Amino acid sequence: MDCKYLKKLNGDEIIKRLYNSDDKLFEDLYICLENIVIGWSIKHALISKEDALELYHVVFIIFIENIQNGKLKNLYVAPSTYLISIAKRKLSEISKRKGKLLLDDSIEDLKRDLEEFQLSQDNKLWEEQFLLFEKAFLKLNEKCQNILIWKYFDNLSFKEIALKLKLKSANVARSEKHRCVLKVRELMNLL
Amino acid sequence: MEQNEDIERFLEGKSSQEEIENLGEKAKKDEELAKLISSEIELKHSVAYANRMSLKRKLEKLDQTKVAKETKSFTFLKIAASIVLFLTAGLSVWYFTSGSKSDETFLAYYKPIKEMDLPSSRGSNDKELLESAYAAYLNGTYDKVVEYSSAVSSGPVSKSYANFILGLAQIEMKEFQAAVESFSTASETISPIEYDIIWYRALCYIQLGEYDQAIIDLNGLVDTKYSERANQVIDKVKN
Numbered sequence: 001m002d003c004k005y006l007k008k009l010n011g012d013e014i015i016k017r018l019y020n021s022d023d024k025l026f027e028d029l030y031i032c033l034e035n036i037v038i039g040w041s042i043k044h045a046l047i048s049k050e051d052a053l054e055l056y057h058v059v060f061i062i063f064i065e066n067i068q069n070g071k072l073k074n075l076y077v078a079p080s081t082y083l084i085s086i087a088k089r090k091l092s093e094i095s096k097r098k099g100k101l102l103l104d105d106s107i108e109d110l111k112r113d114l115e116e117f118q119l120s121q122d123n124k125l126w127e128e129q130f131l132l133f134e135k136a137f138l139k140l141n142e143k144c145q146n147i148l149i150w151k152y153f154d155n156l157s158f159k160e161i162a163l164k165l166k167l168k169s170a171n172v173a174r175s176e177k178h179r180c181v182l183k184v185r186e187l188m189n190l191l
Numbered sequence: 192m193e194q195n196e197d198i199e200r201f202l203e204g205k206s207s208q209e210e211i212e213n214l215g216e217k218a219k220k221d222e223e224l225a226k227l228i229s230s231e232i233e234l235k236h237s238v239a240y241a242n243r244m245s246l247k248r249k250l251e252k253l254d255q256t257k258v259a260k261e262t263k264s265f266t267f268l269k270i271a272a273s274i275v276l277f278l279t280a281g282l283s284v285w286y287f288t289s290g291s292k293s294d295e296t297f298l299a300y301y302k303p304i305k306e307m308d309l310p311s312s313r314g315s316n317d318k319e320l321l322e323s324a325y326a327a328y329l330n331g332t333y334d335k336v337v338e339y340s341s342a343v344s345s346g347p348v349s350k351s352y353a354n355f356i357l358g359l360a361q362i363e364m365k366e367f368q369a370a371v372e373s374f375s376t377a378s379e380t381i382s383p384i385e386y387d388i389i390w391y392r393a394l395c396y397i398q399l400g401e402y403d404q405a406i407i408d409l410n411g412l413v414d415t416k417y418s419e420r421a422n423q424v425i426d427k428v429k430n
Contacts, residue, residue, distance in 0.1 A: 027253055030253055031253065057247060057250050060246075060250060061246045061250070064246055065243070068242075130236075130241075133237035133240065134240060134241045137237070137238070138241075149238060151202075152235040152239070153235075155204060157199075158199075
């Protein structure tokens with residue numbers, strides 16, 4: 001694995017290429033930065049190699065997500081420095097959560113968002129719901145998967161989705177999304 | 192329609208706190224709207240979760256590929272090591288049975304050093320390190336010699352001794368070229384063992400078949416305790 005070329009890439013180029021789903025760069029960054037971040041975690045956080053790998057997964061996923069959803073638009077430091085700063089924050093959260101490392105904060109975020117509207121569905125087993133959704137989501141066709149990701153994860157407007165799919169209008173994109181939501185719900189009921 | 196746009200704005204993170212509160216107030220009065228908001232929020236987080244799991248699986252796959260490559264590489268190394276071992280064994284048999292002028296001369300004059308006065312060093316533990324290195328050399332634990340001698344850090348004389356002991360250990364390990372380099376480093380400093388260093392380096396040159404270099408070193412030992420042996424070796428090499 002040649003990692004040297006990564007040093008020649010500037011932050012903007014890395015972000016642009018990862019935003020456009022450059023798989024080669026994704027893989028190279030993941031492999032080339034692994035030892036740096038895991039080594040840092042073991043040395044500074046005194047955690048085991050297994051936990052350090054788990055933490056690295058979380059950190060790398062957050063890095064990619066931040067690029068995907070537009071939170072990270074400029075990278076002024078080396079990717080390894082950015083990843084380590086996420087690792088520091090995550091480690092601090094872990095210590096507050098009595099050592100429990102959560103890959104995703106979906107459940108916590110969901111509760112918080114629902115609470116904002118004073119909505120609660122106490123009896124729902126969110127974790128099971130998420131797993132069920134994931135299974136159903138994977139059964140959707142690529143177009144529907146993309147629409148849901150763009151709408152609910154990348155926060156694109158219907159106008160932007162319409163442009164991506166070359167649809168006539170934002171309303172057509174809205175209808176497409178509605179159709180995909182119905183489909184995923186249907187699949188969830190079948191599982 | 193307006194409500195849908197309000198929900199969309201919230202999901203896109205574009206709503207102000209006031210707009211969120213207004214939407215919440217409406218949801219309290221309208222059960223259908225509450226269900227719709229709840230459903231949309233749930234979808235948003237479910238998609239985020241699915242996306243994360245997809246990334247996670249991708250990383251796990253990369254980990255597996257990496258482990259597989261390392262295993263494959265390790266297997267290749269094992270095969271390569273077996274071949275090297277086989278060749279080394281064959282060459283060793285040839286080496287010990289064939290004999291040569293360089294081997295005979297080396298074996299006739301080479302003697303391990305059983306006693307050595309080590310220099311003292313102030314303000315450091317170099318003396319202890321040198322003693323440990325020398326003890327390891329006498330005990331035949333040559334990897335320890337490498338460890339201790341490389342840890343010697345203060346004065347040039349101590350370093351000279353450290354490299355000399357290292358060179359002696361390398362001779363025992365049949366690493367003659369490395370021994371020449373260690374002795375050369377050791378010879379950069381004037382010390383009580385400077386002639387010993389040159390003598391042992393000359394023997395290494397002979398073992399390596401580099402007779403010209405050996406003769407240069409041996410000629411430098413005239414009028415030293417090695418004088419007689421140096422002349423004998425020069426005669427043997429020239430003849």
